[in-house]
Amino acid sequence: MFQFVMILSVCGFTVAQEKRLLCRTDDLDILYSNCSGGPHTNTFSFEVEPCSLKDHSVWMGTIFWIPRADLTILSAHVSLSFKGFEAIKWESVLCHGVDDDYTFCGALKGETINTTVRISGAMPxxxxxxxxxxxxxxxxxxxxxxxxxxxxxxIKQQL
Known part of the structure; x- marks a missing residue:
């Protein structure tokens, strides 16, 4: 389950927006919308390849982002709900300000981030x-x- 969250984490509900198709395969559809609202709604996106959970344990995640603040300190909160119940809640500090693991840490407000990360784990x-x-x-x-x-x-079929 953690790999599934990591695929989509590199999103509380604030403002409903039209959902767009990120990808579609025979086992999976992923749709997304920005929930922060306001004039900065298209400054963050995350995509994953391949768009499938079947027979995969390695994915590549692409992040495109123009942050609205400096990324000296950056925390991520991810929740996964299924059938109306929160199944997973994960919180982590991604950027601490020193000796950070991610290349986007330290980016300044308005600086474009376009990076790819490798995501791997056991077959979910x-x-x-x-x-x-x-x-x-x-x-x-x-x-x-x-x-x-x-x-x-x-998820269109039992995996």
Whole structure:
């Protein structure tokens, strides 16, 4: 289950927006919308290849982002819900300000980030159905919301 969250995390509900298709395969559909609202709604996106959970344990995630704040301190909050119940809640500090693991740490407000990360893990198994994954990114010690994505993942067959 952790790999599934990691695929979509590199999103609480604030403002409903039209969902767009990220990818569609015979086992999976992923739709997304930005949930932070306001004039900065198209400054964060995350895509994953291949768009499949079947027979895969390695994925490549591409992040495109123009942050609304400096990324000296960056926290991520991810929740996964299934059938209306929160199944997973994960929070982590991604950028600490020193000796950070990610290349985007230290990026300045308005600087374009376009990077690819490798995601790997054990072969996941999930029941057929619709999942909601919410990713929120917070900057600084006071945790200012600077990114919010809402993903709908439809698993079409038992994996």
């Amino acid at each position: 198994t999930y029941p057929k159905g619709e999942y909601t994954v919410i990713f929120k990114g917070f900057s600084g010690y006071y945790e200012e919301l600077i990114a919010c994505m809402n993903y709908t993942v439809i």
